[in-house]
Amino acid sequence: MTRATPDGPPSPAWTPDRPIVRLRDVHKSFGTFEVLKGISFDVAKGEVVCIIGPSGSGKSTLIRCINALVPVSAGSIVVEGIEVTDPGLDKLALRRKVGMVFQQYNLFPHKTALQNVMMAPIHVLGQDRREVEARARALLAKVRLAGKENAYPGELSGGQQQRVAIARSLAMRPDVMLFDEVTAALDPETVKEVLVTIRELAEEGMTCMLVTHEMNFARDVADHIYFTDRGVIVEHGPPATFFASARDERTRRFLSQVL
Amino acid sequence: MSAGEPQRPGTLPVLLPFAPSRTPAPARLRPVHGWLLCGLAALALPAWAQGGAAAPSPLEVVIKWAPLLLTGFAFNVAISLMAMAIGTLAGTGLGLAMLAENRVVSAVAWGATQVFRNVPWLVLLFFVMFLVPFQITVFGLRLPLPDWVKATFGFSLPVMANVAEIVRGAVRSVPDTQWEAAESLAFTRRQTLWRIILPQCLKRMLPPWMNVYSLIAMATVQASIVGVTEMLTLTAQVHAAEGGRPELFAPLYGFALLCFFVYCYPIDRLTARLERRFETR
Numbered sequence A: 001m002t003r004a005t006p007d008g009p010p011s012p013a014w015t016p017d018r019p020i021v022r023l024r025d026v027h028k029s030f031g032t033f034e035v036l037k038g039i040s041f042d043v044a045k046g047e048v049v050c051i052i053g054p055s056g057s058g059k060s061t062l063i064r065c066i067n068a069l070v071p072v073s074a075g076s077i078v079v080e081g082i083e084v085t086d087p088g089l090d091k092l093a094l095r096r097k098v099g100m101v102f103q104q105y106n107l108f109p110h111k112t113a114l115q116n117v118m119m120a121p122i123h124v125l126g127q128d129r130r131e132v133e134a135r136a137r138a139l140l141a142k143v144r145l146a147g148k149e150n151a152y153p154g155e156l157s158g159g160q161q162q163r164v165a166i167a168r169s170l171a172m173r174p175d176v177m178l179f180d181e182v183t184a185a186l187d188p189e190t191v192k193e194v195l196v197t198i199r200e201l202a203e204e205g206m207t208c209m210l211v212t213h214e215m216n217f218a219r220d221v222a223d224h225i226y227f228t229d230r231g232v233i234v235e236h237g238p239p240a241t242f243f244a245s246a247r248d249e250r251t252r253r254f255l256s257q258v259l
Numbered sequence B: 001m002s003a004g005e006p007q008r009p010g011t012l013p014v015l016l017p018f019a020p021s022r023t024p025a026p027a028r029l030r031p032v033h034g035w036l037l038c039g040l041a042a043l044a045l046p047a048w049a050q051g052g053a054a055a056p057s058p059l060e061v062v063i064k065w066a067p068l069l070l071t072g073f074a075f076n077v078a079i080s081l082m083a084m085a086i087g088t089l090a091g092t093g094l095g096l097a098m099l100a101e102n103r104v105v106s107a108v109a110w111g112a113t114q115v116f117r118n119v120p121w122l123v124l125l126f127f128v129m130f131l132v133p134f135q136i137t138v139f140g141l142r143l144p145l146p147d148w149v150k151a152t153f154g155f156s157l158p159v160m161a162n163v164a165e166i167v168r169g170a171v172r173s174v175p176d177t178q179w180e181a182a183e184s185l186a187f188t189r190r191q192t193l194w195r196i197i198l199p200q201c202l203k204r205m206l207p208p209w210m211n212v213y214s215l216i217a218m219a220t221v222q223a224s225i226v227g228v229t230e231m232l233t234l235t236a237q238v239h240a241a242e243g244g245r246p247e248l249f250a251p252l253y254g255f256a257l258l259c260f261f262v263y264c265y266p267i268d269r270l271t272a273r274l275e276r277r278f279e280t281r
Helices: A060-068 A091-097 A115-122 A130-143 A158-170 A188-203 A217-222 A239-244 A250-256 B031-049 B056-099 B103-117 B120-130 B147-173 B175-186 B188-225 B231-241 B246-280
Strands: A021-030 A033-042 A050-051 A076-078 A098-101 A176-180 A209-210 A224-229 A232-237 B133-136 B141-144
Touching: A021 A060, A033 A060, A033 A076, A033 A188, A050 A060, A050 A217, A050 B231, A060 A076, A060 A209, A076 A224, A076 A239, A076 B147, A098 A158, A098 B175, A115 A130, A115 A158, A115 B103, A115 B188, A115 B231, A130 A158, A158 A188, A188 A217, A217 A239, A217 B188, A224 A250, A232 A239, A232 A250, A232 B141, B031 B246, B056 B103, B056 B188, B056 B231, B056 B246, B120 B188, B147 B188, B175 B188, B188 B231, B188 B246, B231 B246
Parallel strands: A050 A209, A050 A224, A098 A176, A176 A209
Antiparallel strands: A021 A033, A021 A076, A224 A232, B133 B141
């Protein structure tokens, strides 16, 4: 696959001065329905990007394209020098760099919280069990779930399960974290505990891409906000300017509905 | 439509969605029923025992031949257990092949499963009995294949197909989101299947798997039709050896019936109990 890169010939080597995630004219169709109609943007290392927009605007599809859960129809996505649209893509190599948290947590129900966190580093990365366990316990403590190590997902609240899911992703030591409406299925009182965890992560310098409906959270945490509607980015900018002076009519209508 | 049922105005006779209701508790078979049946049989046997003075009583006949008949029953159990073991191994492979990403592999596996599931077990048995030679030569070593071994292969075919369907259904019943979660953690497809999906299915697969066993255990008597020495064959032979007296028919076959019932009923109960337990989880 050939692609024009403004900064020289395509090279797999990634350096911190380049965006860690780069999307160029990404298209995605399901049958005849075009969900993404040419999305382009960059995410710098350590940046927190929020993607907002009405339901059905392709936000979740977009974020799933980044770790190749959904194949792209056209365009280019480069994550740390890995071309995601390359037909010979090493999906596993890509997914080791990109962590993902889902709306429905998707924990493994037959494993305890601790085992959920430990599984991938042990079986995918082949790391030492004892070392992984120590790290998994530390991660669970970090998401404020110390003492819940041996609980099964079914015994945990939604917010607790979602925090285990975050710890599970972090255990792979990803460079980018994708959050797909992670608070949408939660009770209002547990939303906060999950958002606190994500905020801490962002403050530590983790590169985060969030699809979210939590506007206040986006305003507080995001470095950059993208508003998508019907498969295109309608408007974007840093939160201060984005929320204060949205220019597009669609953006203004959406914001008036959710704020 | 029944004429006796008065139709209220405005109510059309519609076919309501069928809801399989649990059998109400009073009508349900309980272990006590099984024991009652055994008790009745035990009571009935002495009645037969008071037969003519010249010929041995039916009870005496049953007791006399019980060791032989039970040996036959042991063959039934052995055939069913081995058929189940072979069928489960092969069926798991076939079920996973049906789920393979390779279209050809999954299509062939699907076809095989459909064929072996939708033909009478007895026909499969006949095929195996007459197509498999009585001995095979492996590296110059001649291995005899006795009838009961061939019958075991014959029964393992339907077991295989049914287990394949159980495996496929159970794997399919796990939500796609589990696959997605595993994928996003860089698990390979194989790792996902063995470490995440199948362990979740085991519980779901157990009751239907036990159900297949119960069926195959009872079906092993069909081996008598192709001349395998098992309980039913021996019962017929014993009956003939005792002069084919009509009054021996019920006790001898009743004994066979009792053996199978005592063996299969607890399995059936356990299956039902497991089903209920897993359902509530």
